[in-house]
Amino acid sequence: MDYFFSEEQLMIRDLARQIADEKVLPVRAELDENEKFPWDIVRTLAQSDFFGIYIPEEYGGMGLGGFELTLAIEELSRACLGVSTTYAANALGTYPLMLYGSEEQKKKFLPDIAAGKRLVAFGLTEASAGSDAAGVQTTATLDGNEYILNGTKQWITNGGEAEIYTIIAMTDRNKGPRGASAFVVEKDTPGFSFGKKENKLGIRASVTRELVFDNCRIPKENLIGRQGMGFIVAMKTLDKSRTGVGAQGVGVAQGAFEAATAYAKERHQFGAPVISFQAVQHMLADMATEIEAARALVYAVTKYIDNDAKDVSKESAMAKLFATDVAMKVTVDAVQVMGGSGYMKEYPVEKMMRDAKILQIYEGTNQIQRNVIGQALIKETAKKK
Numbered sequence: 452m453d454y455f456f457s458e459e460q461l462m463i464r465d466l467a468r469q470i471a472d473e474k475v476l477p478v479r480a481e482l483d484e485n486e487k488f489p490w491d492i493v494r495t496l497a498q499s500d501f502f503g504i505y506i507p508e509e510y511g512g513m514g515l516g517g518f519e520l521t522l523a524i525e526e527l528s529r530a531c532l533g534v535s536t537t538y539a540a541n542a543l544g545t546y547p548l549m550l551y552g553s554e555e556q557k558k559k560f561l562p563d564i565a566a567g568k569r570l571v572a573f574g575l576t577e578a579s580a581g582s583d584a585a586g587v588q589t590t591a592t593l594d595g596n597e598y599i600l601n602g603t604k605q606w607i608t609n610g611g612e613a614e615i616y617t618i619i620a621m622t623d624r625n626k627g628p629r630g631a632s633a634f635v636v637e638k639d640t641p642g643f644s645f646g647k648k649e650n651k652l653g654i655r656a657s658v659t660r661e662l663v664f665d666n667c668r669i670p671k672e673n674l675i676g677r678q679g680m681g682f683i684v685a686m687k688t689l690d691k692s693r694t695g696v697g698a699q700g701v702g703v704a705q706g707a708f709e710a711a712t713a714y715a716k717e718r719h720q721f722g723a724p725v726i727s728f729q730a731v732q733h734m735l736a737d738m739a740t741e742i743e744a745a746r747a748l749v750y751a752v753t754k755y756i757d758n759d760a761k762d763v764s765k766e767s768a769m770a771k772l773f774a775t776d777v778a779m780k781v782t783v784d785a786v787q788v789m790g791g792s793g794y795m796k797e798y799p800v801e802k803m804m805r806d807a808k809i810l811q812i813y814e815g816t817n818q819i820q821r822n823v824i825g826q827a828l829i830k831e832t833a834k835k836k
């Protein structure tokens with residue numbers, strides 16, 4: 452398929468592919484085995500200006516869009532989903548500042564983020580808040596010129612390694628979603644510490660930690676947007692970032708498909724390469740078709756969002772839902788095509804299958820995506836009456 456990329460888009464895709472092939476592929480098994488955070492790769496991405504792709508030029512970025520970011524995420528995911536999660540979660544954490552930050556906040560934080568000098572994390576999830584985004588228990592209480600944060604965030608990607616945190620906390624618990632507010636909190640703020648590092652099934656190169664706020668005082672100026680807007684900040688952030696999860700799905704599925712196809716050409720049974728058997732060909736044909744359909748949807752939705760479309764919740768949820776379900780199916784099938792070898796750590800597809808599972812869970816489970824799509828359909832059909 453030719454997506455008629457511009458010169459700049461081709462350059463980003465090719466450079467991302469080169470970094471993935473030269474820097475990520477050789478170490479991905481080791482990063483996975485030892486749960487090693489990919490600092491060397493983060494530095495390489497920073498040197499190549501990858502952290503600034505989607506950040507406006509006035510704040511030190513390249514001034515491009517979510518589409519170019521998607522191309523970079525897809526290529527990194529083709530090699531290692533743990534590495535691409537670190538990179539994509541950085542954008543997730545940055546969006547609240549980009550979308551709702553004050554001029555002062557943007558000037559203060561975005562240049563360092565664009566340069567890859569400081570990593571970012573997004574903190575919404577808690578023990579009793581995840582799918583139920585309004586169920587946040589962490590509180591932010593205004594005290595003079597400061598907010599005091601108390602509570603614990605769970606399963607936070609880039610936790611501990613990031614230096615900038617965008618956090619959703621309740622400024623008024625009685626108001627439900629309208630009682631939430633968004634804040635930016637810097638690492639090393641007294642009262643802000645990190646809990647245990649999680650031991651995960653997949654994406655083991657990425658780090659997942661608890662964030663603990665114990666009477667953590669932050670300046671009043673660290674409020675993002677207005678008080679009470681936190682739920683909207685979180686929803687709009689997720690609307691924008693979910694296509695990135697879709698791109699992760701396309702990338703990991705592509706990587707698994709390529710590995711399975713190459714293997715099926717090499718492996719001989721009954722005197723012939725297994726790819727000559729129709730049963731295997733049909734599996735590969737389905738995989739190739741589903742990947743292309745997922746890629747087309749992710750690209751189309753990302754371009755739609757880049758063109759300043761107003762309400763993108765439904766389309767963004769569709770891209771995430773479809774591409775990540777494809778990723779799960781394709782990675783499972785890649786293991787099946789490769790049989791015993793597919794199950795062994797010597798080959799990359801068992802890791803891809805373990806990694807892919809998280810895509811159906813984080814940034815809103817695929818059940819939640821269906822709820823978002825369903826709610827949008829109800830609204831749309833009500834308008835048409």
Ligand code: COS
Nearest residue numbers: 575576581582583584585628686687689690764814815819
């Ligand atoms: N953009 C703008 N406004 C939105 C919105 C969006 N995407 N989604 C909801 N809202 C608004 C609603 O219109 C509603 O406004 P009013 O009070 O004026 O009517 C308000 O926000 C509350 O919305 P709703 O009643 O739909 O909230 P719910 O608590 O039922 O939650 C879902 C809705 C399930 C969609 C939300 O909780 C969600 O997205 N959950 C998943 C979050 C997630 O991805 N978690 C993973 C961890 S973060 S990496």
